[in-house]
Every structure is written in C-alpha cells, then in structure tokens.
Amino acid sequence: MSFEYAPAPESRDIVDLKPSYGLYVDGEFVEAKNTFKTINPATEETLAEVAEAGADDVDRAVAAARRAYDTVWGPMPGAERAKYLFRIARLIQERSRELAVLESIDNGKPIRESRDVDLPLVAAHFFYYAGWADKLPYAGFGPDPRPLGVAGQVIPWNFPLLMLAWKIAPALACGNTVVLKPAETTPLTALAFAEICAQAELPPGVVNILTGAGETGRALVEHPGVDKVAFTGSTEVGRQIARSVAGTGKRLTLELGGKAANIVFDDAPLDQAVEGIVNGIFFNQGHVCCAGSRLLAQESVADELLDRLKARMATLRVGDPLDKNTDVGAINSAAQLAKIRELSDSGEVEGATRWSPACELPERGFWFAPTVFTGVAASHRIAREEIFGPVLSVLTFRTPAEAVEKANNTPYGLSAGIWTDKGSRILWAAERLRAGVVWANTFNKFDPASPFGGYKESGFGREGGRHGLEAYLR
Amino acid sequence: MSERLSVRKTYKLFIGGAFPRSESGRTVIVNDAKGRFLANAARASRKDVRDAVVAARKAQAGWAARTGYNRGQILYRVAEMLEGRRGQFVEELRGAGLGKTAAAVEVDAAIDRWVWYAGWADKIAQVTGSANAVSGPFFNFSTPEPTGVVGVIAPDSPLLGLVSVLAPVVVTGNTAVVVASESAPLPAITLAEVLATSDVPGGVINLLTGHRAELAPWLASHQDVNAIDLTGAPGDLAADCERAAADNLKRVHRPGDADWSADPGTARMTAFLETKTVWHPVGV
Incomplete structure (x- = not known):
C-alpha cells in the first residue's frame, strides 16, 4: 500500500x-x-x-x-x-x-x-x-x-x-x-x-x-x-x-571532481547501508563532487542489497523543489541534463543494465529519474567518468583487498564510504583508500570543523x- | 516638581538559573569608592555553596554533551547580551571606583574576551587533541574532555577579571561555581542577569557573593567539586584551599598575578580539561 x-x-x-x-x-x-x-x-x-x-x-x-x-x-x-x-x-x-x-x-x-x-x-x-x-x-x-x-x-x-x-x-x-x-x-x-x-x-x-x-x-x-x-x-x-x-x-x-566508491561489506547493516547509498548518490540530485557514485557490494550480499536499494528508490519523490516532501529536485541546467543523459546512454551501449523506479517527471524543467546500473565493468564510462547526476553504478567484489583495489582504480580521490560492523576493518580500509574524506557507516557528512578536499x-x-x-x- | 525617585535593584545570588537570597538571610553592605551606600549584597553561606555545587553537578553532563558549535553559539549570545547592557556595566564599574574611560575600556575588553572564548568551543580539540603514531596496527587518538564541576575564586577585577576566569572554564563543557569579587560583587550579579537571558542552561554557571575567606574553603574541600581556580584567593587562603583540594585530588589552578589586558592564551582552558586516549585495532 x-x-x-x-x-x-x-x-x-x-x-x-x-x-x-x-x-x-x-x-x-x-x-x-x-x-x-x-x-x-x-x-x-x-x-x-x-x-x-x-x-x-x-x-x-x-x-x-x-x-x-x-x-x-x-x-x-x-x-x-x-x-x-x-x-x-x-x-x-x-x-x-x-x-x-x-x-x-x-x-x-x-x-x-x-x-x-x-x-x-x-x-x-x-x-x-x-x-x-x-x-x-x-x-x-x-x-x-x-x-x-x-x-x-x-x-x-x-x-x-x-x-x-x-x-x-x-x-x-x-x-x-x-x-x-x-x-x-x-x-x-x-x-x-x-x-x-x-x-x-x-x-x-x-x-x-x-x-x-x-x-x-x-x-x-x-x-x-x-x-x-x-x-x-x-x-x-x-x-x-x-x-x-x-x-x-x-x-x-x-x-x-570525484568518483567515490561506497563499499558495502557482507557484515554491514544493510538497511542502514541502503540509506547511506541513497543519501550518497541521490542527495542534491547527485550534483555532489563527493557523491558515492560507485557502489561496491560484496558478492555474497549484492543481490539482497540491490533488492532493498530498489525498493527504497521506489519511494523517492522527484518533483517540485519547493515541496517539503520532495527528495530529488530538478537537474540544474539543460546542459547538465544532456551530459547525464549522454553518459547514461553510454552505460546501456557498453552493456550495463539500467533500472529506474516508475517515476512521473514534470513536463517543464530539467528532470532525471533516480537511476541504477548493474553489471557495470570497471572499463565502462559510467564507472570511470563523473556523471554529476542521480546515477549509481554498481560493481561487486569478493575480498576486502579487491574492494580497496577497485575503489582506488580511478584518477579521482575525493571521498569514499565504508559499510561494515567491524571497527578494525573500517580503519584497515580507511588506511588504504586514496581519498581525502572517508565516511564509515555514514555518507555525505559535512561540518565546518572537519577538513574536506581531495587526493x-x-x-x-x-x-x-x-x-x-x-x-x-x- | 520633585525629581523622580529611582527603583533600586535587589542583588541576590545566582544558583541553578534562579536568583535566591542567601539561605542564611545575611547581607553585606556594598559602598561605592566614596563610601556612599550602593546595595546590600547577599552574603552566601556554606549551604549556598553546597546548593550551587548540586546545581552545577546536575547541569554538567548535559552541558558537556552539547556540541562545541552549540556551546559556542550560546556563549556568543552572552556577548551579544553583554553588549546590550554596556551602559549598565560601565555605571557599575564606576561605582566600583573606575573612571569613566577606564570603565568603558574594561567593559569593551570583557565583551571581546567573551567573544574570544566563545570561538574556542569547537576549536580547542583541534589544538589540544591529536592522532598518535603508535608502533603497531592501532588507530590511537586523544581528545580533551571537561573535568566536571569547577570552583572559581574570582579576582577583584570585577568584570574583565571575572569574565577572564569564568569563560575558559565553561566553554569546554565544565560547569562553574564562582565566588565573586568581595570588594566589588555587584557586576557579577548583573552578569548573572545576562547569563539568565542568554540560553545558558540553569546551573552551568552559579555566582555567589560574600566573604571569600568563608566560602573558598568549603568549595575547596567539597567532595563533588573536581577542580578549583584560586586566582582570586590571597596567598594564605590559597595555600589552605590547595591543601583541602588535595583530599579528592582536585585540579588546582593557581596562577601568579594576572594582566587581564594581555592575550589570555589557552592555559585557563587546558587547566580544566582531561585528555582521553582511545585505542582501536586496525585490520581486516
């Protein structure tokens, strides 16, 4: 209901x-x-x-x-x-x-x-x-x-x-x-x-x-x-x-720019991780340089995580920015919308699978439905280039070392996210991630007292x- | 037509956000520099000290749990309210014997001093805390935490001195029980009126007037006070208080002669901070 x-x-x-x-x-x-x-x-x-x-x-x-x-x-x-x-x-x-x-x-x-x-x-x-x-x-x-x-x-x-x-x-x-x-x-x-x-x-x-x-x-x-x-x-x-x-x-x-990896390990609290993933990529329509635009999910939990993520995405409200219930507003400009469309289309052409929830968009203005790509390879443009829109690319990994390897496989290094219940693993991964800000079990947190910037x-x-x-x- | 007769203010204590008279019913006469009567200030007792400590203890955990940003906002609000009563403070300092210009300079310096300390609320940890490079797979960091309830024997500089000893205690999350200047107690109570209208939670700052030699030893020996600042205590009294404070190992701050117009440094804040170090293993 x-x-x-x-x-x-x-x-x-x-x-x-x-x-x-x-x-x-x-x-x-x-x-x-x-x-x-x-x-x-x-x-x-x-x-x-x-x-x-x-x-x-x-x-x-x-x-x-x-x-x-x-x-x-x-x-x-x-x-x-x-x-x-x-x-x-x-x-x-x-x-x-x-x-x-x-x-x-x-x-x-x-x-x-x-x-x-x-x-x-x-x-x-x-x-x-x-x-x-x-x-x-x-x-x-x-x-x-x-x-x-x-x-x-x-x-x-x-x-x-x-x-x-x-x-x-x-x-x-x-x-x-x-x-x-x-x-x-x-x-x-x-x-x-x-x-x-x-x-x-x-x-x-x-x-x-x-x-x-x-x-x-x-x-x-x-x-x-x-x-x-x-x-x-x-x-x-x-x-x-x-x-x-x-x-x-x-x-x-x-x-x-950035192309942040949001790494979800198999012991992560999944509902909490889903909220963090959604906040990481759909906050501000994805117009965020530190957006968690690459989701790295451990294989053993990837299917369940994606099911829950899609269910959550289906509840996002896209529309009038001045409506207090709106989660995702308008894309900032026609030029930016064209760029998001072009990169998303390349994702499909290169073989990734595209999914968006059923979502009615206003007729006037610039809009793009929250979108997730699965089956993304590290070579795909949507895994390498900054889209700067509400588009998430999902990749999987088997071992923590592979997760770090994939997360660092980018010329960018602004931010990263780690989701796990194990404190020592958070710090282990944080030590290895080449990024200026690492969020653990949270994402897109900002504070004037906290330094922000990239590798x-x-x-x-x-x-x-x-x-x-x-x-x-x- | 006769001149209008002014309405005088009753100067009371400030405990737990309220303005009670001393439970002892005692007062002390406060005169101006020329010996003219100004007011009967409350003469606090041992029981008033104990009530103030109870209020300070009750407020401490909540005050410390606020974010540094929030404490900074509230203390900055105190400075705004001080500025609004600038004229009143100048008058009271003139009553305490300062010339017109000197009084104005002291009030301005006190407001600026309060602003200076307000800004430290979310910065002191960045200056005194650290990430520690231990030899092993551990993340190790140290952060400052407030000591708890701090007794403050304020100096005789009735506003700038008072502000300079009080603000560094509370900005980091301690709560304070202050014994105000004995010779010029009235600005302290007017400051209490500022605090009461500045969103400072009741009990975070408690101000007592009366005899230092009577009140300071009770604060120094109180088992639920964690630290004491003896800035305003003369030599013999300070030594006695320091001995009494040893009983529950209070942190004692006993500086030499202070120049209240100088850069205050961070020593008055760090004197009432504990350092907490956390170890956490690093590994898959």
Missing part, C-alpha cells in the same frame, strides 16, 4: 526578487555592459537578469579588493575581523529561510536540503571561521601567520551559497580580501550575500561579487593583481587553472577545520 502526499509547498513570498542585479564591487552594486538571465530549472521561468562582468569589471574589483586589503582589512586586528564575521553569521541565520528558498528556485535542489543542510552549514561555517580570526597564532602555522592578499575565488552551482561560505569565511578570517565569481546558473544567493555584507557594514572592497560565465572566471584567475586562486568545479577546468597559474607565484587550491586529480588543499586556514596564510 502506498500513501498519497498532498502538496506541501514552501512559500516563495519570503523572497523578494528584483528584475535585475548588478555586480557588487567596492561596497556598491554597479551595472555591467552585458547581462544574462538566470532561470528556475524546475520551471524554466526567468528569475532575473544578472550582470556579466567583463575584463574591466574584474580590474575594478581586484583594485577595490587590493585597496581594502592594504588600508583596512589587512591591518585590522583579528578580534575586529572576527566580529564582522560573527555579524555575517548571525545575518545569515536571521535570513536563512529566505536564502533557502532563493537557493532552491535558482538551483533546483529540494527545499528540505537547502533549509536543513545548506543554510545551517553556511551559517556555521562563518561562525566557525569567525572564531579563528583572533586565534591564528594557535592554529599551528607559526607564531605570526600573515594573510596572502587578494583572493580570486570561483565556485560551482551545486551548493552555491555553501561553496561561497567555504571560500569567503576562511579567506576573510585570515585577513585576505576576496573577489568571488558564482556559477553562471546560480548567481542569486551570492548577490543576496552581497546585501548581507552591506548590512554587516563590512568595509567596501573586502568582498566583491562578480557574476558571469567562464570568461569572467578566466579573467579573474588570470588577473595579475590576484595573490591566491581558489576554485571548486570540474577537474578539466581545474587543470586549465593550474596551467594558467603556473609560474605566476599565485597560491592555488583546487577542489575538483590525486580531485584537487589539492583542504577546506574546513583548522587545516582550511592554511590555504589563506603564509
């Missing part, structure tokens, strides 16, 4: 969208020559027109950031910087519902996630790094750690405001000023954050927000006035940035925790 759900939409009234937004430079909103539109991926309606920063806008923003660094933010005592960051954290908490709704309509993610995961983490991240601003000599980077200068930061569309927090909070805590470019498809919460900076009376130029696409990002990271580049996004773009920064003396941190081609540098300060200090 199944239960019908009545619609339970979160009200959009809390968001006051303007028809158009400028760039936030030197404490003011300014217009740019060109503009682009940002849409709601669940309905394809235009939400607002947003400025597209050109090279001259990047010049102005970097100059403003430099001025603010030299005259105000760099010389300011840490205790005073801390109080600004605490203010920002409190303002985010106060406006968190508004920001959650805005995030959901611009990104497509379910309100349950933006409200219960993204926004609490955003506020916590600022709160956490606020507390470091006046304690830097205790952080283990020498008695008198110094900021780097101006940070150019480029963030992705999957967790727009959270990625902004991961970038801006530690940078400001350490005394740097920033020019940040949000993703082309999700600029709105970054612009709301600019308003918050103004409400906090943050000195002009400390935070500058430049909206735009790839060209804007390139102009920012290649700008000679930038001392530090921080990028979260695809491994391909990360490589380009590493090349362009090479030889300039700029400091660089990269948080890139190998998933990038370098850590965000979060005491370790996250290192990227912004010399």
Whole structure:
C-alpha cells in the first residue's frame, strides 16, 4: 500500500526578487555592459537578469579588493575581523529561510536540503571561521601567520551559497580580501550575500561579487593583481587553472571532481547501508563532487542489497523543489541534463543494465529519474567518468583487498564510504583508500570543523577545520 | 516638581538559573569608592555553596554533551547580551571606583574576551587533541574532555577579571561555581542577569557573593567539586584551599598575578580539561 502526499509547498513570498542585479564591487552594486538571465530549472521561468562582468569589471574589483586589503582589512586586528564575521553569521541565520528558498528556485535542489543542510552549514561555517580570526597564532602555522592578499575565488552551482561560505569565511578570517565569481546558473544567493555584507557594514572592497560565465572566471584567475586562486568545479577546468597559474607565484587550491566508491561489506547493516547509498548518490540530485557514485557490494550480499536499494528508490519523490516532501529536485541546467543523459546512454551501449523506479517527471524543467546500473565493468564510462547526476553504478567484489583495489582504480580521490560492523576493518580500509574524506557507516557528512578536499586529480588543499586556514596564510 | 525617585535593584545570588537570597538571610553592605551606600549584597553561606555545587553537578553532563558549535553559539549570545547592557556595566564599574574611560575600556575588553572564548568551543580539540603514531596496527587518538564541576575564586577585577576566569572554564563543557569579587560583587550579579537571558542552561554557571575567606574553603574541600581556580584567593587562603583540594585530588589552578589586558592564551582552558586516549585495532 502506498500513501498519497498532498502538496506541501514552501512559500516563495519570503523572497523578494528584483528584475535585475548588478555586480557588487567596492561596497556598491554597479551595472555591467552585458547581462544574462538566470532561470528556475524546475520551471524554466526567468528569475532575473544578472550582470556579466567583463575584463574591466574584474580590474575594478581586484583594485577595490587590493585597496581594502592594504588600508583596512589587512591591518585590522583579528578580534575586529572576527566580529564582522560573527555579524555575517548571525545575518545569515536571521535570513536563512529566505536564502533557502532563493537557493532552491535558482538551483533546483529540494527545499528540505537547502533549509536543513545548506543554510545551517553556511551559517556555521562563518561562525566557525569567525572564531579563528583572533586565534591564528594557535592554529599551528607559526607564531605570526600573515594573510596572502587578494583572493580570486570561483565556485560551482551545486551548493552555491555553501561553496561561497567555504571560500569567503576562511579567506576573510585570515585577513585576505576576496573577489568571488558564482556559477553562471546560480548567481542569486551570492548577490543576496552581497546585501548581507552591506548590512554587516563590512568595509567596501573586502568582498566583491562578480557574476558571469567562464570568461569572467578566466579573467579573474588570470588577473595579475590576484595573490591566491581558489576554485571548486570540474577537474578539466581545474587543470586549465593550474596551467594558467603556473609560474605566476599565485597560491592555488583546487577542489575538483570525484568518483567515490561506497563499499558495502557482507557484515554491514544493510538497511542502514541502503540509506547511506541513497543519501550518497541521490542527495542534491547527485550534483555532489563527493557523491558515492560507485557502489561496491560484496558478492555474497549484492543481490539482497540491490533488492532493498530498489525498493527504497521506489519511494523517492522527484518533483517540485519547493515541496517539503520532495527528495530529488530538478537537474540544474539543460546542459547538465544532456551530459547525464549522454553518459547514461553510454552505460546501456557498453552493456550495463539500467533500472529506474516508475517515476512521473514534470513536463517543464530539467528532470532525471533516480537511476541504477548493474553489471557495470570497471572499463565502462559510467564507472570511470563523473556523471554529476542521480546515477549509481554498481560493481561487486569478493575480498576486502579487491574492494580497496577497485575503489582506488580511478584518477579521482575525493571521498569514499565504508559499510561494515567491524571497527578494525573500517580503519584497515580507511588506511588504504586514496581519498581525502572517508565516511564509515555514514555518507555525505559535512561540518565546518572537519577538513574536506581531495587526493590525486580531485584537487589539492583542504577546506574546513583548522587545516582550511592554511590555504589563506603564509 | 520633585525629581523622580529611582527603583533600586535587589542583588541576590545566582544558583541553578534562579536568583535566591542567601539561605542564611545575611547581607553585606556594598559602598561605592566614596563610601556612599550602593546595595546590600547577599552574603552566601556554606549551604549556598553546597546548593550551587548540586546545581552545577546536575547541569554538567548535559552541558558537556552539547556540541562545541552549540556551546559556542550560546556563549556568543552572552556577548551579544553583554553588549546590550554596556551602559549598565560601565555605571557599575564606576561605582566600583573606575573612571569613566577606564570603565568603558574594561567593559569593551570583557565583551571581546567573551567573544574570544566563545570561538574556542569547537576549536580547542583541534589544538589540544591529536592522532598518535603508535608502533603497531592501532588507530590511537586523544581528545580533551571537561573535568566536571569547577570552583572559581574570582579576582577583584570585577568584570574583565571575572569574565577572564569564568569563560575558559565553561566553554569546554565544565560547569562553574564562582565566588565573586568581595570588594566589588555587584557586576557579577548583573552578569548573572545576562547569563539568565542568554540560553545558558540553569546551573552551568552559579555566582555567589560574600566573604571569600568563608566560602573558598568549603568549595575547596567539597567532595563533588573536581577542580578549583584560586586566582582570586590571597596567598594564605590559597595555600589552605590547595591543601583541602588535595583530599579528592582536585585540579588546582593557581596562577601568579594576572594582566587581564594581555592575550589570555589557552592555559585557563587546558587547566580544566582531561585528555582521553582511545585505542582501536586496525585490520581486516
């Protein structure tokens, strides 16, 4: 028997969208020559027109950031910087519902996630790094750690405001000023954050927000006035940035793609593992760099695990991101949907077996049903390439050594999951997995106190925790 | 027309989140620097000390079980409330003999000090904890845990000194029974009003006013107190308290003269932390 759900939409009234937004430079909103539109991926309606920063806008923003660094933010005592960051954290908490709704309509993610995961983490991240601003000599980077200068930061569309927090909070805590470019498809919460900076009376130029696409990002990271580049996004773009920064003396941190293995041993609590697998790959429509996109199941429990997984997938509710009962929202863009479709089709062509639960998708907007592939070989594209969508590839193994071998058989190394009742096996596997974050009997857990970042081609540098300060200090 | 007569405040104790008078019915007269009457402060007794310890013990496990993030949020809220009563504290410090500017400087420093400690709640483990490279197939890590109930003999710096000894005790998950400055007890009770409206659970911080020499020995010899900070106890009293504290092996913090305007360091937090080390085998 199944239960019908009545619609339970979160009200959009809390968001006051303007028809158009400028760039936030030197404490003011300014217009740019060109503009682009940002849409709601669940309905394809235009939400607002947003400025597209050109090279001259990047010049102005970097100059403003430099001025603010030299005259105000760099010389300011840490205790005073801390109080600004605490203010920002409190303002985010106060406006968190508004920001959650805005995030959901611009990104497509379910309100349950933006409200219960993204926004609490955003506020916590600022709160956490606020507390470091006046304690830097205790952080283990020498008695008198110094900021780097101006940070150019480029963030992705999957967790727009959270990625902004991961970038801006530690940078400001350490005394740097920033020019940040949000993703082309999700600029709105970054612009709301600019308003918050103004409400906090943050000195002009400390935070500058430049909206735009790839060209804007390139102009920012290649700008000679930038001392530090921080990028979260695809491994391909990360490589380009590493090349362009090479030889300039700029400091660089990269948080890139992943193809995480979620390893289920035969002694794992299967129901708990199923919840973790579902959370690992269908959380945020699978638009998660650390998503558990490869399920490695021990052969003896693989069939039972898959039966339970499919039964659980059949209960996932796909649809209106603003509905409080929605589990899986809209794919962020038409381009991303095309990529997911192309890779999924390759899975079938290469011989894997595709399964999705019966699932009615809305007519307008960008949607993809939760999908699982079985019979996947390590050579298949869906086992090697990052799909960045709600698509799970299942492989099997016989021995723990084989599981580790298969898990590490990827150029990526961002995260991994281990499911077993045996503590010593968790630690044995964790020692051998070449990944920056290992979750045991849980998955996709984030906390401002916990460092996050990758091995190998998933990038370098850590965000979060005491370790996250290192990227912004010399 | 005559000037309006002000309504004066009754200064009481702060125990378990409530404001009782001393069970002894006693008070002490508090005068300002010029000898003018300010208030009758409660003169706490041995029984008040014991009630405060009971309240602190009851609150300790729950306070320690909160996440560092949550304790940090609550303590930051205390700083927000302190800021809101800035004027009141400046007035009370002037009553305690400070000049207008000095009083304002001290209040600002006390608020900033509270913010500084609030930020440590979710960071102290990252500075004092460790993963230990033991020679064998074991995962071995050490984490700090609060000692428990801490008795605090506060110094005579009535606000900045008080904040500087109290915040490091509670930020890590200890609960506190504080004997406030004997010469200037009133800001401590006004601080209690701040605490009572800041989401600090009742019993986490208990504030007593009265005679140090009478109260400190009871705290030092109390068998359900785990540690004592003797910062505000003069030499002879401190030595007696230290001897009494040996009975149940209380952790004793007995620093030299403190400069309250200096960087406080982490010593006041680590003095009231235990280190727990966990071993776990590694293997298939």
